[in-house]
Amino acid sequence: MRIVLVSDAWEPQINGVVTTLKRTCEELTALGHTVEVIGPNRFRTLPCPGYRSIRLALLPGRRLAQLLDGLAPxxxxIATEGPLGQTARRYCLNRGLDFTTAYHTQFPEYLALRTPIPARWTYAAVRRFHAPAARTMVATASQQTLLEEHGFEHLVRWSRGVDTTLFRPQDKNFLLAPRPIAMYVGRVAVEKNLDAFLALDLPGSKFVVGDGPALAGLRERYPTVRFTGFKHGEELAQHLAAADVFVFPSRTDTFGLVLLEAMACGVPVAAFPVTGPKDVVLPDVTGVLHEDLGRAVRQALRLDPVxxxxxxxxxxxRNATLQFLTNLAPLRQPATPAAAPYAGPDQPSTAR
Known part of the structure; x- marks a missing residue:
């Protein structure tokens, strides 16, 4: 099968959406499929307002149509709701083609944090975007329930994976700092709610691994926190494995791939009991979820890394990609009822 993924999030961006799409492309290729990604790198771009490191395609209509016509998928x-996603949606609707979408990002909550726009307005706009899709893929059961409460339809599950050859237990002495080490890894931005972590009175040391528009302000407000900047590959895995507890203060993530990466390194998680953590973390086994984040940190330190x-x-x-394949809607065929997600022997249910 020739599959085209259209995404406003693609290399050189580094985030959960890009990681998910890259790993899915690798698995699809290994399964014998041909995959083409249409991302902003194929177009003239301009910086995203408020997040200049993210580039958005500028007037992609004609070029995107030429690409899709030539690829004959x-x-x-359609992975995202940005300019490329909107243009690909319009292309499919104008030609009567079935397509699928995914809900990766809590844009209503993100915008509500950054602007005076009420979340309900953004939910209405995002719901209209996804409504014509044969299926909209969501990562977790709680995310599906939330979207259904906002009137979304045709929702199916598409879980995630983790590279356990890269993310694995390693020498804690990689980081020489007072212990216990509490660590956050990810985008440094307002929607990640990092103040809820950095303002905690905790013993030991706090590390923030990542970059983003809020970095300069947080460095100024929290001079005792160790901000390492962006890390990737083996260096990222070494940092993560050296932590004693992974602190995830976000209340707006749809999954949180880094939660799996931390656990794969033998590092328990402390987080709020919200969408993402409550679907991925086994309470009081691989992490502690509590509205008192400091309490969650202290209790998580007692958990078994094994x-x-x-x-x-x-x-x-692999199993996440088989779910993705099951959910796809072949072109020029009537959309079939939503298929049950594939769950192989090593893919746990995310239902709670």
Whole structure:
């Protein structure tokens, strides 16, 4: 099958959406499919307002149509709701082609944090975007329930995986700092709610691994926190494995791939009991979820790293990709009823 993925999030961006799409492309290719990604790198771009490191395609209509016509795909998946996603949606609707979408990002909550726009207005706009899709893929059961409460339809599950050859237990002495080490890894931005972590009175040391528009302000407000900047590959895995507890203060993530990466390194998680963590973390086994984040940190430090590793190993990119394939809608055929997600022997249910 020739599959085209259209995404406003693509290299050189580094985030959960890009990681998910890259790993899915690798698995699809290994399964014998041909995959083409249409991302902003194929177009003239301009910086995203408020987040200049993200580039958005500028007037992509004609070029995107030429690409899709030339590729003649068997299935089109629209991963994001940005300029490329909007243009690909219009292309499919104008030609009567089925397509699928995915809900990766909590834009209503993000915009509500950054602007005076009420979340309900953004939910209405995003719901209209996804409404014509044959299926909209969501990562977790709680995310599906939330979207259904906002009137979304045709929702199916598409889970995630973790590379346990890269993310694995390693020498804690990689970081020489007072212990315990509490660490956050990810985008440094307002929607990640980092103040809820950095303002905690905790023993030991706090590390923030990542970059983003809020970095300068947080460095100024929290001079004792160690901000390492962006890390990737083996260096990222070494940092993560050296932590004693992974602190995830976000209340707006749809999954949180880094939660799996931390657990795969044998690092328990402390987080709020919200969408993402409550679908991925085994409470009081691989992490602690509590509205008192400081309490969650202190209790998570007592958990068994071996249980964390075992839980993370149950998530494979191969099974996640088989879910994705099951959910696709072949072109020029009537959309079939939403298929049940594939769940292989090593892919745990995310239902709670």
């Amino acid at each position: 068997d299935a089109i998946h 249980a964390c590793v075992a839980h993370a190993k149950a998530y494979s990119w």
